Amino acid sequence: MEINYIKIAETFAIILIYFLLRNFTNRVIERTKNEKLIQPVRSLIVKRAIGLFLLIVSLIIISLIWGVDENELFVFVGSALTVVGVALFAQWSILSNITASIIIFFNHHVKLGDEVRILEGKDYVIEGKVKDLGLFFISLETKEGEEITIPNNVFISKSIQSKSTPQ
Incomplete structure (x- = not known):
């Protein structure tokens, strides 16, 4: 009983x-x-993803405390991760964009309203104002009023010049 x-x-x-x-x-x-002027919906998605990860880790630790056999637990977790991995491998670009979105959320200097120039190559430049920082895409509005969407994984791999708008 003491145990x-x-x-x-x-x-x-x-x-x-x-x-x-x-x-x-x-x-x-x-x-x-608040520092990067990111939409509340986007921060909610990141909160849920990190919260889910913490919950899964906590449940695994609690299962080990209550005597679930480590080998059986690791076989179950390994099997589940394999299924998820195969499913995500089929959609690798989705996983790549979600990962890039989290990187942009925490470590990128670009925020809503910034004027950016994306250097695609020697002769090709994309210019616009950041209108949306989404989970999969970043939307830019050009001076002509057109909207350009760029996948997050492409966005973080390009050279970007930005001019922050005054607050």
């Missing part, structure tokens, strides 16, 4: 750590959203 009290205490500790980490990451995401 169960230890397991219960460890479970509560993992749950507490989960909520503290989720709260911390949500605050970091909110601060980043």
Whole structure:
């Protein structure tokens, strides 16, 4: 019976750590959203993705605490990851764009309203104002009023000049 009290205490500790980490990451995401003028919907998607990852890790740790056999757990997790991996391999560009979106969210200097020049090559330049930073695409509005959408994975791989708009 005493062992169960230890397991219960460890479970509560993992749950507490989960909520503290989720709260911390949500605050970091909110601060980043406000600094970079990112749409609330986009930050919500990033919060959910990180929250789901933290939840899965917490559930795995709790399962181990309560005596689930490590080999069986790792076979299950490995099988699930294999299925997900095969599904995402078929859609590698989607995964690539989602990953690029998270990188842009946290580490890219471009924000809504910025004027950007994307240097496609020696003779080809795309210019426009950033209208939307989405999960899969970035939308630019040209001086002629046209809208150009660029996949996130392409956007982070190009040389970009930006001019921030005054706040």
